[in-house]
Amino acid sequence: MQLTGLHVYPVKSMYRLSPETAEVQPWGLAGDRRWMLADATGRFVSQREDAALGQIRPGLLPGGALALTAPDGSRIEIAAPTPAAGDPVADVEVWGTRFRATEAAKEAHRWIAEHLGDYRLVHLDDPRARPVDPEYSEPGDTVSMADGFPLLLTTTASLDRLNELIAAEHPEEYEQLPMTRFRPSVVVSGAEAWAEDGWRRVRIGELTFKVVKPCGRCVVTTTDQETGERGGKEPLRTLARHHRLLRKAAFGQNLIPERPAGVEGDVLGTLRLGDDVEVLEDGAHWPADGR
Numbered sequence: 001m002q003l004t005g006l007h008v009y010p011v012k013s014m015y016r017l018s019p020e021t022a023e024v025q026p027w028g029l030a031g032d033r034r035w036m037l038a039d040a041t042g043r044f045v046s047q048r049e050d051a052a053l054g055q056i057r058p059g060l061l062p063g064g065a066l067a068l069t070a071p072d073g074s075r076i077e078i079a080a081p082t083p084a085a086g087d088p089v090a091d092v093e094v095w096g097t098r099f100r101a102t103e104a105a106k107e108a109h110r111w112i113a114e115h116l117g118d119y120r121l122v123h124l125d126d127p128r129a130r131p132v133d134p135e136y137s138e139p140g141d142t143v144s145m146a147d148g149f150p151l152l153l154t155t156t157a158s159l160d161r162l163n164e165l166i167a168a169e170h171p172e173e174y175e176q177l178p179m180t181r182f183r184p185s186v187v188v189s190g191a192e193a194w195a196e197d198g199w200r201r202v203r204i205g206e207l208t209f210k211v212v213k214p215c216g217r218c219v220v221t222t223t224d225q226e227t228g229e230r231g232g233k234e235p236l237r238t239l240a241r242h243h244r245l246l247r248k249a250a251f252g253q254n255l256i257p258e259r260p261a262g263v264e265g266d267v268l269g270t271l272r273l274g275d276d277v278e279v280l281e282d283g284a285h286w287p288a289d290g291r
Contacts, residue, residue, distance in 0.1 A: 001277035003204055004156065005179065005187025010058040010066060011121075012036035012145050013046035015225070016180070017060070021272045024207055024257050027127040027142045028150040029185055030267070031060045034127065036101075036145045037112065037119040042092040044145065045119050047220045052116055055228045064123075070115045078108045082125050090122050094145055099129045101145075132256065136212040141256055149254035151185040152215055153196060158251065161193035166238050177235055180225040182217070182251055188277050196253045197245065200283040205275030207268060209255040214286050216248030245286040 008017045012033045023030040037045040037053070047053050059067035064080035081087035081102040088103045101122035103109075108121045124130070124145055132141040133148060143150050159179055167174040179187055186204065188196070199211045217239060222231045239249035257268055 001188050001190035003186060003271060003273055003275040003277055004189040005154075005184065006271060006273060007183070007185055007187075008032045008060075009146075009183065010035055010060050011053075011056070011068070012044060013048075013053040013220075014056045014058050014068075015054055016183070017058070021270055023270050024151075024268045025127070025266050026150070026257060026259065026268065027130075028144045028146060029271075032185065033144040033146045034064070034124045035066055035104075036092075036094075036122060036124075037116070038090065038092045038101075038122055039119060042090060042098070044092065044094045045117075047223055048218060050117065051223050051228045051230055054223060054225050056115065066123075068111070072115075074111070074115065076108065076111045078104050078121070080125065081105065081123050090120065092122055094130070095147060097130060099124075100126070101129075133213075136254075137256060149212065150257060151209065151255040152183070152252050153186050153188060153202075153209075153211070153255050154179060154182050154184040154252040155191045155193075155196050156187060156189045157191050157193040158196065162235055162238060162243070162251070165242055166234050169238065169241075170234070173232060173234065175231075178225075181221045181223070181235070182215075183220065183225075184252055185255075186271065190277070194243065194285075197285040198282050199253065199279050201279075201281035202255075203276075203278045203280055205269070205271055207260065207271065208258045208280065210258060211253050212256055213254045214245040214248070214250040215252040215254055216246065217251050221251070244288040247289060250286075 006022050008029050008031050055071050057069040066078045069075045090103050092101045101124050104121040128142050132143050236249050
């Protein structure tokens with residue numbers, strides 16, 4: 001098996017970057033979801049509520065700064081705010097977990113308001129601020145502003161199988177789904193369809209990862225990531241019928257990186273397209289009913 005896709009999402013729910021290499025940190029790929037939009041209550045904003053987020057193209061600049069480009073070509077560069085510089089700190093929330101993040105400059109908020117809505121742009125200057133769900137992690141495991149876990153793994157074989165099922169059952173509606181609908185961090189080729197449901201620990205290149213939980217899917221998977229258009233019932237309808245895990249329509253598995261022996265600091269290692277992928281530990285497939 002090989003690593004054939006790498007994706008970084010600098011701003012939660014915005015467009016992706018697809019580098020050939022990516023450093024891995026304990027809380028995710030370097031630069032991944034250290035920024036997000038929050039509403040007036042501090043709750044995160046995603047494509048679930050506003051599909052237009054996916055049409056903003058982000059770029060990562062030196063020093064943790066961010067560049068955003070709108071579909072009309074309007075562009076802004078935003079310095080990474082820090083409490084040490086006196087930037088305002090906000091109490092924000094992702095799926096019930098509240099933590100502190102730092103607000104971007106007012107001109108960034110004006111740009112966001114012009115192109116998206118009345119949201120605040122915040123930056124997670126301390127990636128140790130948000131713990132991973134303790135039911136699926138070890139003490140000290142943290143995550144960026146991703147939905148719940150540092151990385152998401154998908155396989156091309158499972159996507160092929162899903163497309164086959166949709167085509168067989170709903171040929172009149174069938175349009176081949178690309179992997180981008182599922183917004184993975186890492187994509188693996190050469191496995192059997194749904195094999196990842198039984199993986200518990202994997203090696204990708206020089207690094208090892210715990211496979212901790214299936215990814216329950218939402219309406220974002222029905223959204224064309226290139227156009228922002230919301231589609232019909234797929235893939236949620238077919239996943240709900242054929243691939244339910246832990247009571248949810250599921251696709252992909254969440255990962256937590258392991259720190260290699262002797263490695264200190266924030267960078268655990270580097271992933272590269274073409275890296276070999278090896279299953280180190282297998283287990284029973286996750287149950288459909290959650291028990």
